[in-house]
Amino acid sequence: MPDSNFTNSLAGRDTPLEMLLSQVALGNRAAFEALYRGTSNRLFGICLRVLTDRAEAEETLQEVFTTVWRKASQFDAARSTAMTWLGALARNRSIDRLRALPARAALATLDLAQELEDPGASPVQQAEASTDRERLERCLRQLEARRRSLIRAAFFEGSTYEELAARIQAPIGSIKSWIRRGLLQLRACLEP
């Protein structure tokens, strides 16, 4: 599975993925196929996590890669890593599609107490993880539990403020306030 070769791409700015993307920007089909083979499973995981429906996720992934083919030149290695760029693109397109779908069935009630148990990463993932991830987790742990849970739920499920408010049965104003404060705290911790 070539995917595993690329997880370290978060760690560097001049890795093979960047090289492949620069080739894709020039119209190199072999590089595009190599990029697809190397990243599609990971990006599909991201689409599926947000959309949960396989057919929707497949169509979104297709859209993601045709976008990559057309817009690879917009990738700026000075501002992002290739995996960050690709992952964000996949997540963005998935959330866009989610928003365009008929309102999804009510998500499970979010039990903040239960969410406190961070599912964590598998040992393999932890071995792959960059120090960036450790830093993010460390900073997240410094947040008040409910802010932390809300931010994680929002990120992984693409839940809107409205959905989160319904799920934890709290006023939307409070949800916004918790999340916003949590995000700013997170930023302050990541970039002191």
Next chain:
Amino acid sequence: MSTPPPGEEQWGTGEPPDDELLAAELVLGVLGAGPRGDAQRRREAESAFAQRVDAWERRLAPWLLDIEPVAVPDRVWTAIRAQLGWESRDGARSGLWRSLAFWRTASLLASLAAVAAILIGRVPAPGPQPPPVAVSPTGAEPGAKPVTTLAHDDGSPGWLASVDRTRGTVLMVPVPSAPDSQGRVPELWLIPPGQAPRSLGLVSIDKAHTVEVPADLRAALASGSVLAITLEPPAGVPHIAPTGPIIAKGSVRI
């Protein structure tokens, strides 16, 4: 700047700016369809806002690694090719070609992954992120270096060459191939416009490595020059002139 909706907590003296929160909310994914669309259009149109969004994507990016990869059905690749209009050209090729192409691609991936360590070792670790306002790069950040594809006659890539003119080096990344049946080895040549080929030495058929360019040739590492690979007898490298067939070539991109 909009005022917060009624009932919402105030942000003290007006800090942080609304844009910073909006960028964070866009990336986190908590905006409903309307506000999300508005924010995305601003990202397209305003570079200052786009930089805030980029910075938030970087901050939360490590979480993307938490998401397990899921095997993609083959039909997605087929659909992508069809959507890009590629099926007519390659669809007629044989199954052998397809499997060969797949094999080559897989090998290329393995080879590229091997060189990642080298590159990561050379590039300074990202380190602490810059303060959010100073998102612009340091200026020394080179970005992706241009890559020259040294293609075979049939157009398939044989090597990728990344030229670093400042250091006077060429990083050669092969698409792994079988050794020559006659025992010849691939030799890399730099051909300045209108001049004779000059040898840069042997290149590997299966491993990425860096080739040093002699000082007097560095000026020729410029657009317009050609990088070519011929098959040569192993003895006497670097040769004065090529004797074997050209198996791959490409024009230098700087």
